[in-house]
Amino acid sequence: xxxxxxxxIHNSKIPLVCQSCEARHRGVCxxxxxxxxxxxxxxxxxxxxxxxxxxxxxxxxxxxxxxILSGVVKLTKLMVDGRQQIVGxxxxxxxxxxxxxxxxxxxxxxxxxxxxxxxPRSVLEHLIKESxxxxxxxxxxxxxxxxxxxxxxxxxxxxxxxEKVASFLLLIASNLDPEHSxxxxxxxxxxxxxxxxxxxxxxxxxETVSRQIHxxxxxxxxxxxxxxxxxxxxTSALQEASAS
Amino acid sequence: xxxxxxxxIHNSKIPLVCQSCEARHRGVCxxxxxxxxxxxxxxxxxxxxxxxxxxxxxxxxxxxxxxILSGVVKLTKLMVDGRQQIVGxxxxxxxxxxxxxxxxxxxxxxxxxxxxxxxPRSVLEHLIKESxxxxxxxxxxxxxxxxxxxxxxxxxxxxxxxEKVASFLLLIASNLDPEHSxxxxxxxxxxxxxxxxxxxxxxxxxETVSRQIHxxxxxxxxxxxxxxxxxxxxTSALQEASAS
DNA sequence: CGGCAACTTGAAATAATTCAAAAGTAGTGG
DNA sequence: CCACTACTTTTGAATTATTTCAAGTTGCCG
Numbered sequence: 143x144x145x146x147x148x149x150x151i152h153n154s155k156i157p158l159v160c161q162s163c164e165a166r167h168r169g170v171c172x173x174x175x176x177x178x179x180x181x182x183x184x185x186x187x188x189x190x191x192x193x194x195x196x197x198x199x200x201x202x203x204x205x206x207x208x209x210i211l212s213g214v215v216k217l218t219k220l221m222v223d224g225r226q227q228i229v230g231x232x233x234x235x236x237x238x239x240x241x242x243x244x245x246x247x248x249x250x251x252x253x254x255x256x257x258x259x260x261x262p263r264s265v266l267e268h269l270i271k272e273s274x275x276x277x278x279x280x281x282x283x284x285x286x287x288x289x290x291x292x293x294x295x296x297x298x299x300x301x302x303x304x305e306k307v308a309s310f311l312l313l314i315a316s317n318l319d320p321e322h323s324x325x326x327x328x329x330x331x332x333x334x335x336x337x338x339x340x341x342x343x344x345x346x347x348x349e350t351v352s353r354q355i356h357x358x359x360x361x362x363x364x365x366x367x368x369x370x371x372x373x374x375x376x377t378s379a380l381q382e383a384s385a386s
Numbered sequence: 387x388x389x390x391x392x393x394x395i396h397n398s399k400i401p402l403v404c405q406s407c408e409a410r411h412r413g414v415c416x417x418x419x420x421x422x423x424x425x426x427x428x429x430x431x432x433x434x435x436x437x438x439x440x441x442x443x444x445x446x447x448x449x450x451x452x453x454i455l456s457g458v459v460k461l462t463k464l465m466v467d468g469r470q471q472i473v474g475x476x477x478x479x480x481x482x483x484x485x486x487x488x489x490x491x492x493x494x495x496x497x498x499x500x501x502x503x504x505x506p507r508s509v510l511e512h513l514i515k516e517s518x519x520x521x522x523x524x525x526x527x528x529x530x531x532x533x534x535x536x537x538x539x540x541x542x543x544x545x546x547x548x549e550k551v552a553s554f555l556l557l558i559a560s561n562l563d564p565e566h567s568x569x570x571x572x573x574x575x576x577x578x579x580x581x582x583x584x585x586x587x588x589x590x591x592x593e594t595v596s597r598q599i600h601x602x603x604x605x606x607x608x609x610x611x612x613x614x615x616x617x618x619x620x621t622s623a624l625q626e627a628s629a630s
Numbered sequence: 631c632g633g634c635a636a637c638t639t640g641a642a643a644t645a646a647t648t649c650a651a652a653a654g655t656a657g658t659g660g
Numbered sequence: 661c662c663a664c665t666a667c668t669t670t671t672g673a674a675t676t677a678t679t680t681c682a683a684g685t686t687g688c689c690g
Contacts, residue, residue, distance in 0.1 A: 292491075292492065346647090385467070590679090596639080
């Protein structure tokens with residue numbers, strides 16, 4: 143670490159595997175310096191999951207972590223009698239996994255085809271020890287997830303089915319296209335979740351989801367290009383309907 | 387910082403105000419060294435809130451943080467039409483406040499008389515910069531809160547009223563007396579929340595809470611020493627009833 | 631002891647579920 | 661390209677859990 147100039151040149155060698163990576167800047171990797179990025183990239187492997195693949199199982203050792211490169215991941219909880227609830231949805235470039243705990247307390251399942259950049263626990267721990275900025279970044283994501291979870295506690299506890307479905311459509315729209323936060327109308331997207339999963343997320347039944355989507359369509363707030371393709375005709379009316 | 391011996395002696399002077407403090411070891415202060423503890427203690431003030439006092443308001447600047455020394459704090463969300471949902475309960479020695487965000491997205495209200503050790507944002511930020519262990523400790527609490535929030539997502543989304551009330555009683559029992567996690571029977575405690583707040587937490591109505599408590603009593607799982615004092619007669623049956 | 635708030639109880643109304651069946655959609659192979 | 665199957669979604673009707681509304685009862689604090 144003597145010659146500043148050469149060091150700079152050397153450090154600008156961002157690993158090839160990272161150069162066009164979704165998570166490189168927005169994800170946790172954004173806080174790593176080049177040296178740390180090289181260390182990490184040499185210990186990662188890209189893993190592809192098919193839609194419906196189980197990525198993490200309940201009680202599984204938290205031996206690996208990952209960054210989501212593409213796709214949507216469902217986090218679900220299961221009751222002994224089979225009742226199920228989605229307790230989180232994750233999108234690229236979210237960090238995936240529960241740090242500092244031996245075993246997982248939930249399931250992670252691919253809701254679409256998913257690609258992640260995976261690395262072992264020891265690598266995470268080593269990097270955290272070296273880089274407080276990394277723990278800070280993870281802490282921020284955890285805080286954001288907590289804020290989100292609390293928004294959903296309100297929705298599950300106090301909103302009716304119609305409001306829940308409207309809220310869900312807004313959530314998906316804003317996550318698939320972060321630009322879409324504003325009231326730009328006539329925005330369309332493909333739902334990453336089937337009716338059953340939507341119901342699972344909202345704590346209601348698929349039949350109820352279907353009926354509420356029908357209502358939203360009938361009142362001209364949305365339209366269906368196909369079963370899975372939602373067209374938002376009137377964003378502010380949808381926000382109104384979501385009661386938030 | 388020259389003479390090691392004197393420094394040690396000096397450093398063993400834990401601030402008087404911290405010496406008998408609930409949060410000193412279990413809370414975030416547990417990760418601070420003596421020097422940092424002195425720095426912090428010189429910038430804190432103990433604040434007492436009465437039951438029902440609003441401690442943090444929606445959209446309020448996050449200018450102060452605190453450690454709960456005693457009492458129970460409700461975190462609530464409010465909809466424009468007045469519907470309300472408790473999204474978290476905090477007990478001593480929890481850290482209170484939302485770091486790294488300008489404004490609060492929820493209300494914090496004293497659910498009992500509450501005492502906190504409060505300090506300004508700048509002090510937190512200064513200490514975090516100096517001590518990665520502090521951020522780590524905060525990160526851990528946030529992760530625990532997220533785990534809890536997700537447990538409640540499952541409860542709100544998929545449990546019926548009877549199961550919700552049973553789950554709630556178990557939650558309170560284990561937080562008021564951490565020793566009570568085991569199946570020791572005939573344990574009694576005073577509910578820190580009124581029926582209305584319990585309903586608010588569980589996403590149901592007070593009348594429904596009342597009816598479910600009645601059911602639990604009728605089936606011999608609990609007894610009421612008074613309206614607010616619950617006696618758990620059969621912990622395993624209560625766990626059964628909570629469906630978790 | 632009085633008065634107000636918290637809690638309980640009952641009966642009617644309602645939102646969502648359950649069950650059943652029909653309609654739509656996608657994928658496969660002849 | 662159509663037929664076939666499997667799966668997802670929609671729709672309808674009956675049932676159920678919870679809410680709502682209204683009235684009582686209890687308990688607590690001054």
